[in-house]
């Protein structure tokens with residue numbers, strides 16, 4: 001569904017941000033992408049919906065290549081991007097306006113528009129905050145409003161670019177639970193994060209390092225590989241997990257819970 005085929009990217013000639021990146025993300029997957037600061041995660045995210053175009057290689061959403069400018073409006077409808085800062089994303093003066101804003105270009109019939117707004121606000125549990133203004137909202141609520149605005153466009157893929165990193169623990173949990181819920185309804189989720197505990201929520205993890213994907217597998221496989229030691233991620237937590245995984249080969253629900261509790265209390 002989302003295909004990176006030998007993608008090469010640089011901002012300035014002579015520099016390499018991404019070198020020959022290839023992977024495919026399938027419909028309905030929940031994929032985490034991890035990597036150190038400056039490893040190119042946001043660049044990757046912007047390549048996913050055509051905000052950036054590969055210098056070499058190809059990015060496709062279904063059959064649509066981001067290299068073809070005619071495809072970009074459809075691609076942007078299909079791939080929604082949620083960014084890091086809740087404040088920078090809020091462009092209107094209320095939650096409702098925020099959701100309506102993106103829809104205005106679609107020229108939908110009135111009923112369709114209001115049905116979409118309703119459904120999107122409910123999906124992120126913000127239906128009681130439709131009239132709220134940005135300054136009345138917590139970071140987590142603002143991020144949920146941003147997600148609602150994207151959902152109203154009926155995307156096929158949601159990409160979260162460190163969308164939890166500026167939130168308090170409660171806001172972070174809210175966003176993670178929205179991701180889980182949307183995933184259970186069949187949405188394809190790509191969660192870019194440097195919080196290793198959040199990787200546990202995903203079915204599959206890609207590790208971005210030195211401009212390429214150096215790991216592609218399940219979270220438990222990731223914690224078993226030594227590649228982790230080379231990356232500047234949450235070392236103490238990773239080490240803790242490693243220890244736990246040494247006793248258990250698979251992460252079952254109980255272990256996940258134990259790890260989460262440990263994380264939140266440490």
Ligand SMILES: Nc1ncnc2c1ncn2[C@@H]1O[C@H](COP(=O)(O)OP(=O)(O)O)[C@@H](O)[C@H]1O
Pocket residue numbers: 011012017035036037038039040041042043044
């Ligand atoms: N607009 C830009 N112009 C030039 N260099 C950039 C730009 N955006 C990011 N970079 C550089 O590209 C590298 C990867 O950045 P980014 O994709 O934001 O990494 P991450 O999201 O993993 O922290 C960094 O070295 C960063 O300084």
Ligand SMILES: [Mg+2]
Pocket residue numbers: 041042043161162
């Ligand atoms: Mg980034």
